[in-house]
Each structure stands twice: as structure tokens, then as C-alpha cells.
Amino acid sequence: MGADYRIAGCASSPSRRSPSPFSPRAALTLFEGQASAALSSLVGVARDELSRGRSVAIIAAEEDRGELTGLASDPKLVVRVIGSQDAPALVATRLYATLRELDAAGADVILVHGFREDGLGAAVQDRLRRAAAGRVVRT
Numbered sequence: 001m002g003a004d005y006r007i008a009g010c011a012s013s014p015s016r017r018s019p020s021p022f023s024p025r026a027a028l029t030l031f032e033g034q035a036s037a038a039l040s041s042l043v044g045v046a047r048d049e050l051s052r053g054r055s056v057a058i059i060a061a062e063e064d065r066g067e068l069t070g071l072a073s074d075p076k077l078v079v080r081v082i083g084s085q086d087a088p089a090l091v092a093t094r095l096y097a098t099l100r101e102l103d104a105a106g107a108d109v110i111l112v113h114g115f116r117e118d119g120l121g122a123a124v125q126d127r128l129r130r131a132a133a134g135r136v137v138r139t
Helices: 033-050 062-071 090-106 120-132
Strands: 027-032 054-061 077-081 109-114 134-136
Touching: 027 033, 027 120, 033 054, 033 109, 033 134, 054 062, 054 090, 062 077, 062 120, 077 090, 090 120, 109 120
Parallel strands: 027 109, 027 134, 054 077, 054 109
Antiparallel strands: none
16 A cells, blocks of 8 residues: 555644544554445555554554454454444444553554444444544455
């Protein structure tokens, strides 16, 4: 993907900021859109950030696990699978605790593959958009 990925609504590169109810200290980028394209974009950004020596955390669905295995060997990478696309209640329950855990682990950036927006999934996506504070990659 290259070092110059574009993030909708974000003029500068990700950086740490003060925590708020929806936002971790680490810069969170949300990847939305067609599932395979969004996940591919996330993997490309993760590789770019890791090549820069940054610590990367990924939050993803169970269905994404296979696509992320190629990144798993990097010691600066933490992957947290917080539930299935078909279990938005479980995802919602685990989201904040996972964000706090990744902040405590010292992640420089948090990359999140979005969840489906039907039913409770819409609330999960709303929380993620708030945490991303405009750093959304749409595919």
C-alpha cells in the first residue's frame, strides 16, 4: 500500500492524544467498506507501521483471523479478535476492555476492521467511529 495511505478527515499522520470516553490514547484508524478490501487495506497499513518500528494493535472479527496470520510473527504486533460478525453483543461487550488493554500495552496505533452495521452492530460501528475521531479508511 505504501507509506502515504489516506485517511478520510485526517490531514496529518496518526499520533497519541488524550483519552476520552470513546477514544484510546493510541491513534485508532477504522477500516470500513467491502470486507476483503477493507481488511487488505488494514494489513497494508499494519505492514507500513511495523516497518517504521511502530507498535501496532489490530482489533478484528473472528472471520478475519486467517487474513491476519501473515502478520503474526512480528513482536511489535498485537492482534485481538473480539468476536464474530454474527455476535455483535459479544463484540460490544469486549470493545472497551480491549481498547483499554491495548492502551496499557503501549500500542502506537490501533487498527480496526469494522463490523456489520445491522442491529447492535450499528452501535458498535458508532463507537468505533467516535474512537477513530475522523481517521476512517473507506474502501
